Amino acid sequence: MMNRNISLTINSKPVTLTADVRQSLLEVLREHGYTSVKEGCGVGECGACTVLVDDVPLDSCLYLAVWADGRSVRTVEGETKHGRLSEVQQAYLDTGAVQCGFCTPGLIMASTAFVEKYKDREKVSRTEIRRAHAGNLCRCTGYEGIIRAVEQCLKVEEDEDTYNECRVTNDE
Ligand code: FES
Ligand code: FES
Structure with a gap:
């Protein structure tokens, strides 16, 4: 030792x-x-x-x-302060981003770092969100709820381009 x-x-x-x-x-x-x-x-x-x-x-x-x-x-x-979930934790619940939960603490920390870094940016793409979470594997959720949780925290509007970008990324 x-x-x-x-x-x-x-x-x-x-x-x-x-x-x-x-x-x-x-x-x-x-x-x-x-x-x-x-x-x-x-x-x-x-x-x-x-x-x-x-x-x-x-x-x-x-x-x-x-x-x-x-x-x-x-x-x-x-991340839970005075019995209140953080914004990211709450968003994970709201969007159904948690299933078995094994990956969730690590993903929440990855999302938290991303949200804190980009909270003042006007536009954030799904590709950027996906890249920021590429090192975190989830076997249950398919990632859609996780991405929507981050978008909820950053107040990203869902639009046609967002869905197209997501589809392209999935097809890569
Ligand atoms: S346990 Fe550390 S990356 Fe898998
Ligand atoms: S919720 Fe089960 S591995 Fe992600």
Whole structure:
């Protein structure tokens, strides 16, 4: 064992943890009760382990816990504030973007990063939304509800072009 102390914030709370230098952030978060962070593939393919580090979504299975020293980490546990779902969580419910739920915490964090980045932009295309979620696999929903949830948060109007673009993307 080669342990090191790391100080970081998790969901805005300052914490100091001890982690083996070989441990992934995924493992350490789960060991400390952040079990929304799921292990799907463990090799950077599925996105179930997505968290935000300094507000950037990444696969925590490929990210060493010691790299998070001094950084801010966000998981879905921190998105519900004072009993109120975040805008993205609520939109996922409204659009039926959740089925079995295994992919959902990672997808919500990917969507949250996207919505925060583009909330002031006038126009966001479905291709951009799809690309931003390309690293997150969902075996249940077919992605339509997920995309509509992001569009709901960004107040994107559905129009003919949007559907055409979606169809083209699906056919690629
Ligand atoms: S568990 Fe990390 S990408 Fe699949
Ligand atoms: S809701 Fe089941 S894998 Fe996405």
